[in-house]
Amino acid sequence: MSNDDTAQPTRQVGRSLTRLEARAKVTGRAEYIHNLVLPRMLHGKVARSTVAHGRIRSIDISAARELPGVFAVYTADDVMRVIPEPYYGPAFHDQPILALEKVRYIGEPVALVLAEDPHVADEATHLIMVDYEELPAVFNEVEAAQSDRVLVHEVLRPAGTFPDLKHLAGRKGTNVALDFQLRRGDVDAAFAAAAHVFEDTFTTQQVMHTPLEPMVSIAEPGDGMLTIHTASQSPSFVRIEIARLLGWPENRVRVKSALLGGGFGAKLYIKLEALVTAGALLARRPVKVSLTMEEQFFTITKHATTFRMKTGVSADGRITARKCEVWWNGGAYGDIGPRVTQKSGFTASGPYDIDNVSVDSYQVYTNLPPAGAFRGFGIPQMVWAYESHADMIARALAIDPVEFRRRNILREGRPHATGTVMRDAAIELVLERVAQRMNWQQPFERGTGTLRRGRGIGVGFKALVAPTTSMAMVSLAADGSCTVYSSTVDMGQASDTAIALVAGDVLDIPAEQIKVVRPDTDVTPYDMATLGSRSTFHMGHAVRLAAEDARKKLRELADELGVPADQPARAGDLLRRKYGMQAGNIVGIGSFIPSYQSPNYQTGQSENITPNWMVGGCGVEVEVDTETGHFKLLRFENVVDCGTPINPKVVDTQISGAAIMQLGTAIYERMEFDEVGQLRNASFAEYKIPGIHDIPHVIGRETVDSYQKNGPFGAKGVGESSTFGVASAIAEAIEDACGVRLKSLPLTPEAVFRALCDAKHEPLSEE
């Protein structure tokens, strides 16, 4: 079974390969942190705040501590015995491990109970009595940004890792954690000169990532060491951040991940890792905290947004000016929200060629569960607004919506609002392919009676996060078998398989024979994180470079041993000759950071704001029951530009999967808070995500023919692209079907029904 037996080199990239761990998953052998049990391990359960904003007067843990089986109950005071500065966060050091002095949202962790039996720990959390001095709370992002009546945080504390946030340090008296601005041309003059000006406000709701595997972390104290086993998308970040909290060097903190049952951005940065670290150091035993599905709602969410958009259009339907104001409801803690605000902010004016642009994007603290990265990193909220707006303008000007976009689209070689010249972004092609798949130019069945049909279309784009670093290592054993070391986390996107395909392509080894070692910061080299569809590009390059390094070393060894240059350099043969027996390894290292300057996130201006652009377009056809507001999707087409697909089979599932996930946030999901900030639907019984019966019968997908010139094998990311245009396309199709325009998500039947009543000037019937 030596790889040396492989006679014919075969291209690996482009093979439609079943994911390497498929068998492990269906047989139940796949490794998840939830399954891990360590000797002497304690289970931790979290007592949570019951008020949205309040000062902690006292915490009475005596009853909890006395419950038989309880090992310990810890509060922030205990945490500070092992972590004196217990604030963490990737952008701001604003989040305490357990609430300190204040609580800032209902559900915030206040105390940790440890017991050998998790049920005992859980019971004890209910015996903890906290006395709060309640404070006024603020929930709406626009209100919180524009008022200092309620201050969620008294002072801003940027983490210092992002140089462009440093100027915020010590800022007081505001809930705006970050205000991002982009200015291009003269917007006011352009509005004055415009033939038409359109102004609308769009909103999105707060939703949850709902990975089916909830967050779980275990901290295992060792000899001057700490090992953290965690279902994390960012093991390298966890290592650095925990080392910072403890004041330890990185090499004393080990972070191991495993397969993830979904991530979607929920498992980035610090979630439970700091809490289990504190617990384990205090208890001197391994501590595991695994959340319930309900608790995930109190841990991290997707930003609700308010987006005011104003667009000036010339007489011939060209957009001449666009002003965007976006308020991001960040909840009580920053998490990576400020980066979402910046990163999505600079694309807020859409994939259009506009000379005059003004963007203001605000990250706002409120008394709600924190919001962070969510598949699409803010782009779905932007596309929802700008594509809804595009459609509304087209309809108002009686221009076909596709034609309106054609007149305005940002084409190859043209500058984006940031100043970056567009390259390898197939925006127009994606739009055209969606239109063709929808037979856009053909008449279609409009429906009859109360059932009316309509169509919508849209396109969005996203800049790849940059510059970030990925490293990889490739080791060839003395029988030629190959192992790849990468800190990319396989959370369902089949990254292990993609990595094996890339390494195998370089080394002429079938991907199935390659072993990919899962993230372990003591084993796999640094990777920034698995997020933002960055792995295909960054880790793809790092693995390619590592494999090429190994191949180069093989060739050098062959030369050293006198193997003619036209004969293959096979690891097994060469190592046996070099070392006189089956011995040794060939190790290749790859390190990749794109040669792009860090964009100026303060001004948004940059001539090379990203190494590449991911593009996704969506077309839908809906049928609306105009009596009830119920609607269904008859057709659901998603087209992306992902360059060369590394593994077409997985790319297909990524396209459909992302689109269906976005369907949930577009038409079903909403975290419903009551007037005091209490979440009312923190369970799947009351919080609806798409099930198999909710998926449109006709669901099409396509990758356009493209090649990302600076990508590994012409590839770039694909995990988010088909989230972009879904919501706006549905809203467009609903208007196309029955004439009402919805500007708030989710697009529920009730919302359609209410809009239809409004349109008919009928009051809602009260039953």
Place this chain on the structure above:
Amino acid sequence: MSNDDTAQPTRQVGRSLTRLEARAKVTGRAEYIHNLVLPRMLHGKVARSTVAHGRIRSIDISAARELPGVFAVYTADDVMRVIPEPYYGPAFHDQPILALEKVRYIGEPVALVLAEDPHVADEATHLIMVDYEELPAVFNEVEAAQSDRVLVHEVLRPAGTFPDLKHLAGRKGTNVALDFQLRRGDVDAAFAAAAHVFEDTFTTQQVMHTPLEPMVSIAEPGDGMLTIHTASQSPSFVRIEIARLLGWPENRVRVKSALLGGGFGAKLYIKLEALVTAGALLARRPVKVSLTMEEQFFTITKHATTFRMKTGVSADGRITARKCEVWWNGGAYGDIGPRVTQKSGFTASGPYDIDNVSVDSYQVYTNLPPAGAFRGFGIPQMVWAYESHADMIARALAIDPVEFRRRNILREGRPHATGTVMRDAAIELVLERVAQRMNWQQPFERGTGTLRRGRGIGVGFKALVAPTTSMAMVSLAADGSCTVYSSTVDMGQASDTAIALVAGDVLDIPAEQIKVVRPDTDVTPYDMATLGSRSTFHMGHAVRLAAEDARKKLRELADELGVPADQPARAGDLLRRKYGMQAGNIVGIGSFIPSYQSPNYQTGQSENITPNWMVGGCGVEVEVDTETGHFKLLRFENVVDCGTPINPKVVDTQISGAAIMQLGTAIYERMEFDEVGQLRNASFAEYKIPGIHDIPHVIGRETVDSYQKNGPFGAKGVGESSTFGVASAIAEAIEDACGVRLKSLPLTPEAVFRALCDAKHEPLSEE
């Protein structure tokens, strides 16, 4: 705590450093495989042969299988369902995982019982009934070598990994697994011309390594993968050998080791690993087998030997000819015995400058527990004979024993019997330093009455095993903290600390701040094994090279970033600048194989048979009670040449530790077999090893001032050197004290008493 804060570069090599894991060991946190518990793990217990040689007619496992709590009972037939060719071994594929058709010694594994409770498994082993057709057995090595009356193996099966054993394949009708020959000059002519010829036979007994941590292995089946957690000195070998047995590529087998509670050669190659592999694959659950102390005696031992030595000496006391015939009692299976036979064989004529040499060294199969590598790799048996003989010749010729050695010693630049010119072997200096520490030229108190005192001295040498390969990897994190990856197993010799000192020396980092990752074949690169004092030299170089590679990459990065050449290249600064944040690693790789040709083990002739020589000398003073034969050591001096000590504190304990261990085999230990081959003393109650009260009060140690030119920082190995001369020095001192010469080990009071009776022609009193 960043290493970047270290202001002053400090030499690390040469620091007397407490071992890095000291705290973990004294607090009980240190990681040993015995402590490892895996979910669903089964415990295996071994049913063993009760006859020394027999054909298996049938095995009745029904009663064992029916015992409540027994999960399964496996025999060789079951093993072959998962491993069709179940024979393993480093030199010969002669050892079945469970006895197949035949048993070859009492204690050989015949069946494996699995149960969740190890006590249940143990009880069930006693219910297994095996029907044997008993065969005649052979136990003595000379008898076994010279007769084909009893054949332990019908046919020889060399492993194929050692090319020089290939010619033995298929050899039949002999118990001699290997006959090694070395010829130099014309021995017969030289004997004819010699002024004096001396001929004696020396024997050594079979002993056990007695690591205080008995062998333990766990096999954990995974998804097309197998992980073996094992207290092994040779994880890389285990991976390759298990992969061979399974017919899998190396990258599907992962072998993890931990700290070892002693190794001494007992935990090399395959011990329990193949057995747990078979068990785990059959049971589809993790299987752990941990031996009792008693079972270790049936697993691996040290060769008993018979050594016939004939020496021709000129009138002026120069050795002119030496003929050595050595029979090594290998027991029932080869293990690494054939290499011991060769490797020690070529030094059998001693560290003397002799023109005419003939060596025959025979590895012999017998019906005893197998013998393999044991601290010293056969050299202590050789030194015992040649230094006893040297002393006897000196006394016979009335030459001072030190003076006799001075006349004959092999000096720098002179050829050894193999043809290799001696370099950097401080044989003479070691001898002189022992003599000086003993005040050899001074008169000493000879004792009075029945208590008589005497002194003995000796020197031995050992060629480093070569050529073998070590690899290492060094990773610097973005805060400058350093992690070293090495497959060297720390079994008490403080190799982790030595590795940290070497890496720290190159990188200007205090060794205490460096983390050394323990062997894990998925993580740490290839290393041949931790054996034969090879790690300091081989792994020392590999770590040095890896650290130098990292340093070079740091410098290249500094150049790339424009850091002036006279300013330090610090990982933390450079990576932060390169990647714009605390990110990335610098990874260095080191691979080392000495530039020595593989010696010709068939002929023994080689111009460069080893990269270097380890030298050890011993001096003792004893007081013998001539009425009882009891004696005690009054002084115990050990001097070695180990080049530059990497960690003088640990070198000191290696010198004393090895000497005391050898004291045990010299005067206490012996595996006692009855006439049918049944071991009678397989427990510490009956098998005596040195305790604290057995250690001489005056115990001195010294490393001579030397520098190994081809060693890392001038260093070479030290773990075995003070085992060499202990036994012969004691026998010499006994003769010096009371005039009787013992030629068999161990040197017990009873043996002294019997010799005294013989010398006085007194019959032993029968009580």
